[in-house]
Amino acid sequence: xxxxxxxxxxxxxxxxxxxxxxxxxxxxxxxxxxxxxxxxxxxxxxxxxxxxxxxxxxxxxxxxxxxxxxxxxxx
Numbered sequence: 001x002x003x004x005x006x007x008x009x010x011x012x013x014x015x016x017x018x019x020x021x022x023x024x025x026x027x028x029x030x031x032x033x034x035x036x037x038x039x040x041x042x043x044x045x046x047x048x049x050x051x052x053x054x055x056x057x058x059x060x061x062x063x064x065x066x067x068x069x070x071x072x073x074x075x
Contacts, residue, residue, distance in 0.1 A: 008038045020053050026069065 006018045015031075056062065 009033070016050060017053070018049065020049060020056065 003021075005021055007015050008018070009015050
């Protein structure tokens with residue numbers, strides 16, 4: 001199933017998702033860069049959601065769920 005998730009990339013190349021989401025396992029992604037700047041309120045929403053997402057992402061359960069990635073070869 002394809003899923004579209006809106007995000008913004010800041011001037012440093014940091015990708016910030018506008019809504020929280022979870023994936024059941026490792027997935028490939030394709031990123032399309034749109035030829036328009038985000039509305040100011042969308043960018044602020046991304047910044048505000050980062051703290052909320054961090055609480056979920058920084059749990060020991062998340063570390064365990066993604067630990068298999070450390071065994072993948074480096075790109």
